[in-house]
Amino acid sequence: MDSETLLARITDYANRPNPYPLYAELREAGPVVRQADGSYLVGTYHEIAALLHDPRMSADPRTRTRGATAFKPPFLRLDDPEHHRLRALTMRPFGPPHSPGRVDAMRGEIDQLTGELTESLQAGRQIDIVDDFAYPLPVTVICRLLGVPREDEPLFRAWSDTVVTAADVRPEEDATGDATERGAAGDQARREMGQYLVDLAEKRRGGPSDDMLSAFVNEPDPALRLTREELAETAVLLLIAGHETTVNLITNGVLTLLRQPEQLERLRSEPGLLPRAVEELLRYEPPVHMRERIPLADFDIAGTTVSQGTSVILALASGNRDPRRFHEPDRFDPTRPDNEHFGFGSGVHLCYGAPLARIEAETALGALIPHLGTARLVQDPPPYRQNAMLRGPRHLLVQL
Numbered sequence: 001m002d003s004e005t006l007l008a009r010i011t012d013y014a015n016r017p018n019p020y021p022l023y024a025e026l027r028e029a030g031p032v033v034r035q036a037d038g039s040y041l042v043g044t045y046h047e048i049a050a051l052l053h054d055p056r057m058s059a060d061p062r063t064r065t066r067g068a069t070a071f072k073p074p075f076l077r078l079d080d081p082e083h084h085r086l087r088a089l090t091m092r093p094f095g096p097p098h099s100p101g102r103v104d105a106m107r108g109e110i111d112q113l114t115g116e117l118t119e120s121l122q123a124g125r126q127i128d129i130v131d132d133f134a135y136p137l138p139v140t141v142i143c144r145l146l147g148v149p150r151e152d153e154p155l156f157r158a159w160s161d162t163v164v165t166a167a168d169v170r171p172e173e174d175a176t177g178d179a180t181e182r183g184a185a186g187d188q189a190r191r192e193m194g195q196y197l198v199d200l201a202e203k204r205r206g207g208p209s210d211d212m213l214s215a216f217v218n219e220p221d222p223a224l225r226l227t228r229e230e231l232a233e234t235a236v237l238l239l240i241a242g243h244e245t246t247v248n249l250i251t252n253g254v255l256t257l258l259r260q261p262e263q264l265e266r267l268r269s270e271p272g273l274l275p276r277a278v279e280e281l282l283r284y285e286p287p288v289h290m291r292e293r294i295p296l297a298d299f300d301i302a303g304t305t306v307s308q309g310t311s312v313i314l315a316l317a318s319g320n321r322d323p324r325r326f327h328e329p330d331r332f333d334p335t336r337p338d339n340e341h342f343g344f345g346s347g348v349h350l351c352y353g354a355p356l357a358r359i360e361a362e363t364a365l366g367a368l369i370p371h372l373g374t375a376r377l378v379q380d381p382p383p384y385r386q387n388a389m390l391r392g393p394r395h396l397l398v399q400l
């Protein structure tokens with residue numbers, strides 16, 4: 001196996017519809033596989049779990065020896081204690097399920113929005129699951145939660161696209177200058193998006209309303225207040241996270257169920273299985289395929305020494321299909337027991353939007369499933385988005 005080109009093949013757009021055979025090759029090649037550019041790829045469940053919990057691994061791209069950026073990242077890519085402080089200050093509305101958090105209180109609104117979107121689902125029609133359903137729902141919800149006008153979507157969609165394109169995992173491209181240019185465009189888009197969100201928050205100063213930007217800017221306790229820069233970075237992170245991930249979970253759910261009519265039928269007759277089906281989707285077709293970490297010192301992982309400052313790509317989607325951890329991992333099984341997947345990551349950066357994403361996916365799929373009985377996929381595989389790290393269909397045409 002040519003391990004030198006494995007990351008290049010995984011990120012190659014031609015393999016976007018089905019990267020899973022490449023992940024199997026990666027796991028065969030060893031827990032830790034060194035790439036031609038010196039970076040490492042890790043695809044086995046237990047090693048990924050260990051590394052996500054290892055304080056010697058940094059999430060901060062400024063600790064990279066090559067390709068480091070000067071721009072201070074949002075807390076998703078900061079280390080403790082700074083990461084912990086910002087995470088704790090900004091996660092209050094995202095309580096666990098059934099807690100009185102703001103997110104749980106949004107169930108009614110999410111139901112109502114889903115109901116409105118379902119009205120377009122008439123038998124005989126062709127719809128795009130992405131544009132007509134899976135995209136508008138999470139975008140509208142994150143706008144309401146943050147306090148961003150829904151009609152500004154074309155504006156922040158363009159920034160969001162640029163930021164996630166710049167943050168994608170790619171084999172080293174410094175020789176061509178591409179990566180540097182893309183990085184600069186990403187930093188610029190983050191700056192503009194941050195300024196836009198700070199301006200929105202400022203308008204709410206002194207006139208508190210029921211949204212997160214207002215809560216950030218009207219925080220009475222100085223110890224709990226965010227700086228302008230922290231507010232900008234956190235609001236950008238939340239808007240992008242609420243915008244680019246749940247769409248793929250809902251779309252991947254429809255795709256998986258239309259490919260496996262017996263599972264669709266099963267969920268139609270047993271809707272109580274839906275929460276477990278969503279967990280299984282997060283394992284089987286996760287929206288986030290890879291994350292990067294950087295060793296803060298040289299150390300040994302499963303017999304390979306990784307060196308300080310070198311990029312280590314953790315292939316979460318490969319860990320989710322590791323046969324050493326999951327029985328028959330390539331089978332979609334909504335009754336799978338002990339399903340501790342990496343769909344929301346693991347360790348200190350575990351996704352705190354998970355309760356919201358789960359409510360949205362359960363509501364959306366619960367409303368769609370009754371309409372999918374006689375539906376068929378117009379194109380399989382569907383066209384995919386360019387991004388290898390945040391992977392999902394760009395469109396999913398379905399004939400109802």
Ligand code: HEM
Nearest residue numbers: 075076241242245246249287288291344345349351353357
């Ligand atoms: C299906 C939808 C979603 C998926 C699959 C997902 C996945 C993930 C993953 C894998 C991470 C860990 C990243 C890492 O370890 O480097 C993460 C972190 C995060 N997610 Fe999500 N996410 C989703 C939805 C959301 C939503 C709706 C929000 C908020 C509105 C959100 C906010 C965050 C935040 C703030 C972090 C950083 C946490 C930290 O660094 O402590 N996510 N997400």
